[in-house]
Amino acid sequence: MVATLDGYTGFKHFLISSPAEYVAHVETNRPEKLNAFIEAMWLELGQIFRKLSHDPNVRAVIFSAVGERAFTSGLDVHAASQGPILSQDGTSDGSRYATRVRRNIYEFQDSISAIEKCEKPVIVVMHGISIGLAIDMSCCADIRICSKDARFSVKEVDIGMAADIGTLSRLPKIVGNHSWVKDVCLSARFFGAEEAFAVGFVSKVLENKTQAIDAATKLATLIASKSPVAVQGTKEILNYSRDNSVEDGLRYTAIWNAAMLQSNDLKSAMLSGIKKTKPRFEKL
Amino acid sequence: MVATLDGYTGFKHFLISSPAEYVAHVETNRPEKLNAFIEAMWLELGQIFRKLSHDPNVRAVIFSAVGERAFTSGLDVHAASQGPILSQDGTSDGSRYATRVRRNIYEFQDSISAIEKCEKPVIVVMHGISIGLAIDMSCCADIRICSKDARFSVKEVDIGMAADIGTLSRLPKIVGNHSWVKDVCLSARFFGAEEAFAVGFVSKVLENKTQAIDAATKLATLIASKSPVAVQGTKEILNYSRDNSVEDGLRYTAIWNAAMLQSNDLKSAMLSGIKKTKPRFEKL
Amino acid sequence: MVATLDGYTGFKHFLISSPAEYVAHVETNRPEKLNAFIEAMWLELGQIFRKLSHDPNVRAVIFSAVGERAFTSGLDVHAASQGPILSQDGTSDGSRYATRVRRNIYEFQDSISAIEKCEKPVIVVMHGISIGLAIDMSCCADIRICSKDARFSVKEVDIGMAADIGTLSRLPKIVGNHSWVKDVCLSARFFGAEEAFAVGFVSKVLENKTQAIDAATKLATLIASKSPVAVQGTKEILNYSRDNSVEDGLRYTAIWNAAMLQSNDLKSAMLSGIKKTKPRFEKL
Amino acid sequence: MVATLDGYTGFKHFLISSPAEYVAHVETNRPEKLNAFIEAMWLELGQIFRKLSHDPNVRAVIFSAVGERAFTSGLDVHAASQGPILSQDGTSDGSRYATRVRRNIYEFQDSISAIEKCEKPVIVVMHGISIGLAIDMSCCADIRICSKDARFSVKEVDIGMAADIGTLSRLPKIVGNHSWVKDVCLSARFFGAEEAFAVGFVSKVLENKTQAIDAATKLATLIASKSPVAVQGTKEILNYSRDNSVEDGLRYTAIWNAAMLQSNDLKSAMLSGIKKTKPRFEKL
């Protein structure tokens, strides 16, 4: 039986548990609709990850979805077609409509970016149908794992739009094969787990969803056993460096560590290394 | 028989045809010289791609070369040795010579960059000898495909210069293996189709040139069947994101889509998805 | 017998030789301590690479380590624990301690970055234990080669800190698989030569250290036989482009080559190409 | 009598009114403490400006303070000394303390930056004591006006810290006299309205606070009479351009206006220009 995580009741669309000490597990819970997202869901998802970000009881997060068939089929198109973007709400003025759309996209982006901004590492586990928003969300995670049955697609061009929740901004930065990135983004074609692994979109493929969750839990537990000061600093600096020059990265690292080396973790970790004991770190 | 494309007569060094609806095919046509480039050719190439960029009858472009032996052997060195860079034209003043060279490089870069700036996706198909300028040009394309017989080389150091038409600026951004990028750029050694595929320089290798062109045509036709608003936005945002931070990419995407979601394509595509019909999109 | 390199006597912790014309070989020489680094060593390393950078007798550099067991086990933790970072030296003021740490990190970074800033290409050969600082240093090299027995780890989180000498700023830029980068940086797990090759961290794996040194020497000799103007310009522009947009890269390339095409190497190289002779280039 | 503004009840530390159509007036209301700020105040201020940002009934905002003596004396130091930054809360671990401080600064910065991010132009009116946070906040406003009695100081060095809520990041970008900027920031000396005007920190000085509020109201009313599409786009692009190159600014402007020129305001404004009538614009 999986332990609950204190303080995360009241969320409607996600299950939140704690499979191991300092590890949180967030699961999208709308399997009857292939875990398709409606607005209430992404708003809730943003809240959850903002809360995890500062929660001293959490040092690593797993993100997956309930059910056998889909990590997510993306935006719930039926719901979206009645939302503010598609319905013109009586206005005939293009600039006012565009303003509403822009604000709406920003809000949506902010919710999903909360996964990336979460101070703790996030491991995403994808299975089955993983399209559209699945790619946007998983690009925000730190580590991407999937099961063999995963079927991916950057699906947005098939509904007549350029993806706008982050895939197009993040994918070319996290996968070093731009010819492939352009291919899948422009054609919206499906690709499987093997191809995703070969190009480096995921870094591990497991036999099935259960094994993938197990692998993620093991990795999350390993990361959660390390100094949280070290781990969270590593995530922060890696994300900073992706978007800045090496020169700026080095400078940022130096002033970051000027504060963060003032840590008891340094001594605990070194001492444990020598004594071959398991260090314990204060909460962060 | 391949259809001609309206409005592209009068080009001397390139064949331009339309193998499928909304698909253009540009072929370098100087096979007797291994498709080596002289100045008139790159100026013409720039004009062609600028024209394709705004042509409402074109939604995807294939770029390849005529003949069996070479995609291109690069700059026509014999011709270049009589051009403005190598001949000092009587001036003994280094700064004036440098000014002429700089202007000349800018003009050359602008012509080749027109491939990248073309609003429509460009699929390049390389075969046989593909060296020097071949790498500069293919780095500007969105998707790189080749046949098994392709032999590549970033050849410039062998003629005593650093490549200056774009390879050194683009290759490290489109291939995520810098040790390999440095290896081939510093040594000018040849590498084959298999190696190119393994490191992600090309995303598909076909048995021979004919099959490679076929594969490119199929992919171009697929892309051309999608909403041009969606496809062109996707290319634009992917290229923008390559050069900017994720934060800036998200902002750019939001204001781009604020305008571009005001599209009938969105409804047509969604409706077609539900009805399982093939959508038709207005010209762009 | 390996030739010495003029002007490099007086260094205590490194062997410096010249295995071939225009090729320098720098070897870390503290095998009895698994080539662990103390402060005197990184200061000396910085001096050596600054000297090689402008040495007209050097056109390519190999960097490896003496002994069978380790390229380096990283920072000498025993020595470091008595250094300025860990010992608070009686101050109880966090801001003053942070200032001392910041200055110390900058000095350390500068020494290691000298490898990257060296105007000549650097090929690093790693074997055996290659952890912590091994990754920082090799990320500064242009080309990474290893032997089969190499065991790598971004080890810093295991001593309670985020790596601050460059790994976190450079690794995401030189390896195009961010899921893997995050995995190894956050977990500090070991990975071997094969995995390093598969993700593109190294571009060649050899049977053993001897063969790896041989391969590096051969590649260095090849590079050293090319025009130094061409080779050094290529390194410079590739490094510049990694950190800047394509647009800026093209502009930088144009003004760089405006000066550097005024080179006799261009004519020598072209002429040798036609005559099938081996060109000789003036020192640089 | 000043009209209230619908929907802004329930704020404790600020008065919010509407002195003219489409104009909001926000007043800090803690005159008995020289309008010094406690945490609850900056959190509330952030909420107010985020609400004004999307409020269709507001097209321009005036920001000033109640009372005769001070716009604000800055942070309430007495309260702050008991807050999370100064009290170490029992932790002896520098890195954990630093983490808490960093999160706290981000939250504070976000509240104040809401003034800058407000989509509607903000005119700040300063009078009397205007130090510390007064400079941080006014640097976020679009237009700075003051009365003759204003006494300014970038006061932070006097309490042993570098200003961290924005003054040091914004002041050098909005005042083109860096020698002066460094002078006042490093010395914490006081300067008056005349000097503030001479260097361009404020763009208008009025005889007293009443006249300054009048001038601001007049200007706000003028701005509020213009097309909100035009005005808000102008603010957005000016702020974007401050932080980006001209080239990027032009590109951003083009895609912004691609959406925003689809506005009835364009026709209304032009027509009114010809007909010499006062145009009316739809809400935004």
Place this chain on the structure above:
Amino acid sequence: MVATLDGYTGFKHFLISSPAEYVAHVETNRPEKLNAFIEAMWLELGQIFRKLSHDPNVRAVIFSAVGERAFTSGLDVHAASQGPILSQDGTSDGSRYATRVRRNIYEFQDSISAIEKCEKPVIVVMHGISIGLAIDMSCCADIRICSKDARFSVKEVDIGMAADIGTLSRLPKIVGNHSWVKDVCLSARFFGAEEAFAVGFVSKVLENKTQAIDAATKLATLIASKSPVAVQGTKEILNYSRDNSVEDGLRYTAIWNAAMLQSNDLKSAMLSGIKKTKPRFEKL
């Protein structure tokens, strides 16, 4: 009588002359319409400045307008209202309209930016009505001079749009008083020569247009008497530095001068300095 400038016949909307050796004078010539701009004019203006940029007979350019009443009243609104932006041309699709607008703005921007990109310094002389496009164009010039009667306005918000030809991107970078910049851009209010001088928008105010042209001619003649290598390098580096960090500016300067110090001008200028003679410089 003013000399003509060779090679500039055939332009319909501008007069081009040469008031002094190496000095060109470009005059907008549509005084009967207050020098309002139609599309044909900005396209021609772009061509003229691109030609001047590489013309070896030109070392400094003056830009002013014919007639007594206006430098320019900006865009010819009557003509524009029948152009591609305002007329929807039958399309009801917002994204296609937006695409046309975006392309149109880019073309307009490119024409005006040609003033900034002209390799030779440009001195603009403004008089009388100088609104809208007057500000866009003059922001591209290097030096801004005006006569006392000049009346300026960033007029665009008055026609319901944010200025999109460059004012909003350049003005905050060339005038160091952002409170004033925001004031005039958001209110569209008029300001005179004195105010323009006080804030640093213009650097000189002359009694009338004739005297202003005289002052510009004198300054242009002085600049044209200097080494063109020195002058053009100075313009280039100043513009580069406006948009880049100091660190990047220094690097750019070093590689620029690595080429440009190979100039006979250096010796001629130094020698003339010693000998007190007037140096003559080779064409550039």
Place this chain on the structure above:
Amino acid sequence: MVATLDGYTGFKHFLISSPAEYVAHVETNRPEKLNAFIEAMWLELGQIFRKLSHDPNVRAVIFSAVGERAFTSGLDVHAASQGPILSQDGTSDGSRYATRVRRNIYEFQDSISAIEKCEKPVIVVMHGISIGLAIDMSCCADIRICSKDARFSVKEVDIGMAADIGTLSRLPKIVGNHSWVKDVCLSARFFGAEEAFAVGFVSKVLENKTQAIDAATKLATLIASKSPVAVQGTKEILNYSRDNSVEDGLRYTAIWNAAMLQSNDLKSAMLSGIKKTKPRFEKL
């Protein structure tokens, strides 16, 4: 009598003293040559400022020059004409010459930039002839003061070159009047103290050199009496912000202060403020 500053003997071209506690005064000492600079001087200057940067006994620096006639007449042209840039040393190869020039400029820039990178504030006092290198050096200082007799010129175009030691990169960032910046840089014309003050190049003009030194000493003494943690952080963040976006500036500030608020200075300063005593701060 002025006190000496410990540890600064052995410098040949500069006098170094300590006019007040924690204040250093550096004086160029070659009055017989109008304080013209030879290479040995700028190398020494770089060493001095690097030493001052970390010297715990120094909290503010004054930089001026000995003698009545000149702050500096710039580069010693006679000496330079025999240096590596002007003498081609027998090489006829433009690229090798350019390489030597580039390295030489970098070394020169690094020496002068040491003024800017000095962690302590630098107040420069200029008098009399202040041309060429005078502008480069003073642009690196934090605060610029001059006496009435100062005569400035960005003199480089008069010797046939674009200034390359920093003026062109820094001047447009520290003076917010680009029309004026372009005017003086392109024309090399002289300008006086009054004009320098009006445009904001200097922030104070004193009657004569003695009074200017007095004013600088007073200001330096004031700054040196403040918390060095606060003062040095303020300089660092202001310089960082000049070159980065506001968003990046805020982030940098937050992580800087996360470390630097752990300072006893904060408590000492606050307590002294309440008690109206003069605080004493620990060395930094």
